[in-house]
Amino acid sequence: MNRALSNPLAQWGFAIIATILVLAALAPWIAPYDPDAIDVKSILLAPSTTHWMGTDGLGRDVFSRMLFGARISLLVGFVAVGIATFIGVILGAISGFYRGWIDVVIMRLVDIMLSIPTFFLILAVIAFLTPSIWNIMIVIGLTSWMGVTRLVRAEFLSLREREYVLAAETLGARNFRLIFRHLLPNSLTPIIVSTVLGIASAVLVESSLSFLGLGVQPPQASWGNILTDGKEYIQFAWWLSAFPGMAILITVLGYNLLGEGLRDALDPRTKS
C-alpha cells in the first residue's frame, strides 16, 4: 500500500475521493441552506456570494443540493458495488476453489449475463419495479458482479497452485480456512482495484438513469438529477449543469486514478 501511495496518480485520486467524502459527510454542517428549501422568488439565479452555485428551477440553493447530492451519489456507488463485490467474490471463490462442474456452471452464468447489454437489463428492471434509490442500488449490483467473479476465480486458480497453499492443504487445513486465511487475503488487491473502478461506473450509471427519469425520487438531490434538471438550460443557466457535471467528472476521475494507480503500483510487472 505504501508503494501505491507513492504513485502520484493514486495520490491525486485519493485526495479527490477523500475531499469529496469529507464534504459529503459534513454536508449538514457546511451547507449554507436547507437543500429542499424552495423560494419561488429566486428561481434560476446565477452564482453569487449568497448562492455560490446559483439556484435551480425552484429557487433551491444548488451548492447545498450538491453537498447533499454527493451523499446519494456516493451511497449508490458504494452499496451497488458492495453487492456486486459480495456476489462476485463468493461465486468467484467457489468457482476457482472447487473447479469442476460448479465452475462450469458459474462461468456459463457469467457468459450469459455478459451477453445481454447490462444497461438494457437495468432499464427494464427499474422501469418494471418502479424506481427508488434501493431498487437502483440493488439492480446495479445484481448486474455488475461478473467482472469480479472472473477476477477472483482467476486469482484463486493461480494461487491454488502456489506451494504455501498446497502445503496448508496437505497439512489438513479445512477448505473454509484455506479460502479465508490463505486465498482471499492474497487476492485482495485486484478485488480492491476492481471495487474502486466499479464505484466509478456506478456513479455514471446513476446519472444515466436520472437522465431517463428513472433515478432517485424528488425532492432528494443526486448529482444525476441535478444535472438532468439543468440539461435543458445548458446554454443559459449553465451553473445547473456545469457544477454537477464537473462533480461527477472529478469524482469518477478520482476513483479511476486511485484504482488505476493502485493497480499500477501493485502490479508485479512494474516491480522490475
Next chain:
Amino acid sequence: MIQYLAKRLFWMVPLLIGISLISFLILHLAPGDITTTEAGFNPKASEESRQKLRKLYHLDEPLMVQYGLWLKRMATLDFGESFAGHQRPVLWEKKDEKGNVTKGMIQEALPITLLINVISLILTMLLAIPLGMIAARKHHQWQDRAITVFNFVGFSIPGFWLSLLLMYWLGVVYNIFPISGIHSINYQSFSTWDKIYDTTRHLFLPIVIPSLTGLAGITLFVKNGMLDVLHQDYITTARAKGLAEDVVIRRHALRNALLPLITIMGLSIPGLIGGSVIAETLFAIPGMGKLFYDAVMMRDFPVIMGILTIGAALTLIGNLLADIAYAWADPRVRRGVVR
C-alpha cells in the same frame, strides 16, 4: 481446430437456454400479471391486448408449458408483432396480400446502431493503439501519466452532458454539424456522394463521443499488453542483438501485444448491438437503444423480448467469431497447444 469449433458450438446451447430463461423471467418480473401493466387509459384496448398477450405467451398454461412454448418461438425466431407500433413485425419484414412490405423493427434499427458503434470502435482502436504504445514505452513518465489522465477524463464525463455541450457548441454556435437525426430532410434528393456526406455529418458526434468514453479501457489494455510483452525473453533477446528499440517494438512486440485486442472486440459486442439509450435519445437516432427504451416505456413485450434474445444470440455468435479469429491469429491455439 474443428474439434475446438464443435466444442464451442456445443457450449452455445446452454447459454442460449440461459438467455431464454432470463428473458422469460423479465416477462414475469412485472408484479402481478404482465397484462395489467399495459400502457394507456383505454379499457377496451387493454382488454383486447390482454387477450392477445395471454394468447401470445400462453399465460393460461402452466409455467413449464409456457416456457417450453417460449423456447420454441425463440428457436423459430418468431417474435410476433409490436403492440405499440401498429402491428409492425418485431424482427423481420413481412408482406401482406397487396404486396405492401412492412419492415421489421429490429431489422431497421440494428444496422444503424451497428454502423455507429462499429465505426466508433474502430476509431477508438486507432487512437488507443498509439496512445497505449506511447504509455507503455514511457511508463511512469509524464507522457504515460498525461495519457492516463486524458483517457480517464474522457471516461468520467457524463456522456449526455458532453453531448449537449458539443451539440450546442458545434451545432448552434458554430453551426458545423447538424444537431440530431441521421439524415437531412431533403436527403432523398441528394446524389450518392452527398448522401454519404450528409450521413457522415449527422453521425459525427454520435460516433466520436463514445470513442472518447471508450478510449480509456482499450488504451490501458494495449499499454498493459505492451508492458507484458516488453518483459518477455524474446524481446530482451532482440534488444540484446542490438536492434533499435523502434524495430524491436514494431517487429516483435506490437503483434503479440495486439493479439488480446481481439478478445476485447468480442467483449464489446453487446455494447455494439445494444447501442446507447441516452445517445440515441439525445441525437434522435432510431437505433436499438431507442427502440428498447420505447418498448420498455410502452410495455411492448414482443419488442422487449425480441431485442433481449436477438441481442444476446448475436453477441454469442460474435464472441464465437472473436475466439475463432483469436485461434486463427495465435499460432499456439491454432496448433492446439493451448486448451
Next chain:
Amino acid sequence: MPHKLLLAACLLLAACGQPAHDQTADLDKPYPPTQGGTLVDAMSGEPSGLIAMLAGESAASAIAANLFNSLLKYDKNLELEGELAKSWEVSRDQKTLTFHLKPGMKWSDGKPLTSDDVLFTWKLVTDDNTRTPYGADYKLVIRAEAPDPLTFRVTYAQPYAPALDSWAGLHILPRHLLEGQDINTTPFARHPIGSNYYQLDEWKNGERISLKRNPNATQGQPRIDRLVSRFIPDPASQFLELMADNIDTMGLSPIQYARIFPARPELTRKIAQYKELGNAYTYLGFNLKHKPWDDRRVRLAINYAIDKQELIDGVLLGLGEPIASPYKPGTRWSNPDLKPYPYDPARARQLLKEAGFEDHDGDGILDRDGKPLSFEILTNQNKQREMSATLIQRRLKEIGIDVRIRVLEWASFIGRFIKTGDFDVVVLGWSLGQEPDQFNIWHSSQQDPGKFNFIGYSNPKVDRLLEQGRLELNPDKRMKIYHAFSKQLYEDSPIVYLYAGYGLPAIHKRVKGIDNPAPPAGIGHNAYEWYIPEPLRRTEIAEK
C-alpha cells in the same frame, strides 16, 4: 457541392463552417402571401398509426388532423362550423341531426367523398371489434342513414347535447379503401388517404413524417407546400434544433419563454413567441375511497394549505391562470362566481383539528388515533407536475403533514396504481375541451378500473346534473346546469385545482400570416393560411 471535398478535413479538424442559410433577408419586413415552402416541426414521440380513433397519442392526432376532416369543426372563436358538412339541422324533437355535405368533395386519391363514407365511419367507430376508446358517444345513435350521397342523418333515443361536438371529433375515413379490412391491423394506418389539406408524402420510421399539399383537398389549398414532423425525443435537443434554425416551431417551457428568450436577442430576432390559453389544467386528486380523504374537511384543509399563486409563479413563472372549475377560464361554461380557495394555513390547521388531526405525540406531524397524517403523492414523468408536487410537499410540511413523492413513468403509473386504485393522492392533468359534458370523469358510474373517475367521486346531485346536461340543448339552460355542477364540485373539493398553464408556441419569423394575439382556438386555427415568403425559405431545402 464543392464542400464535400472538405469532408475529410472536416472530420479531422471539425473546423469548417457550413455556409448554409445565413439570414440576410429581413425577417420583419411585410411580405405578400405566397405559395410554397416547407414548415418543419419536432415531435417527441412517433405515432403508432395515423387513424386517430385507434391511436391515442397526441403525436398521431396532431398529424392525422392535417390529413382527415370531420363533419364539423370549431372556428377561431370556438363556435361550431361545417367542415365536410355545408350545413346541419336539428329536428324539432331534438333527437335527429341531419348533415348536408359539401358537393363535389374528393379523397386525395381522386375518389368521391360521400355520405356513404360518413356512414361507414360511424359503423367502424361503433363496431365492437374496433379498438377505440371513443365509441361511447356514437353508440348512443340508434339509427344512422345516408339517404343520398350528400345527406347524412343520425337519430338518438333521446336528445343528446354533446352530439354536435362528437361529430366535430370524428375523422371521416374512406370506405372504398377500408371496407372488408380489419381496422385494427390495416396497413392503411401507415398509408393513409384523407381529404384534408395535406397527404402523406413519406414516413421514415424513427426519423420523420413528411406531408405534401393535397391537390384534391376539400377545404381549399393551404399556402405551405410541405409539412415535416421530425421525431426528436429529448426536449433539450429540440430546443437546440430550434436555436440552430433546423426546426421552425416548438412548444416552449415557461423557463425558455420567460427567461431564455428575453436574455437572448439573437433568438428574439428570428423567432416569434406566442401565448395561448392552454387546453389542460393540472390538479391534485384524492383517492376518495381511502381514509382520510373521505372526509371533506381534510380535503378542504389541503386545498387551503396549497398556495396556488406560488405554484403559478414557481412552476409556470406566471404563465398560467388559477381555475376554480374544470372549464377554460373566460368561456361561458366557467362559473364566474367561483374563486380558487385562498392560501390560508391557519384555516387548514383548524379544519384538520376539527377532523381530529392534531400533533398529539409532539413529533411535528399531525396524527389521529395514533396514526400520523402521512401520504404519498404520485405523479408521472412530467417536469411541471413533479415541481408542483415538490412545492406542495413543502407547504404541507409546514402545517405538519408528511408527504412523500413518487414519480413514475406512464405505464407503471396507469397500470399499477391508477387502474388498481392503489394510490393516495395524484398530481395529474385533465384536458379542457369545448364541450362541457364531463360525464366520464365525474359520474359515479364511471369508477371501474380503467375508467376516468378513478378517484371514486360519487355525489347523487352531481350525477343528476351531469345527466341533465346531456339532455339539454338550450345553451343558456345548459350553462346554468354546468355552473351548478361546478359549484357542487367546488364545495365537495374532490380535487384541488392547481393551475391552467398557457400554451407557449415559438415559431420562426419566416412563417407569416399568424394571428397574434392568439384567438380562443389558439394560433394553429388558421395554419392553412400561414405562408413562408420565398426569400426567407431555407436554402438547403430548395425543392428540386
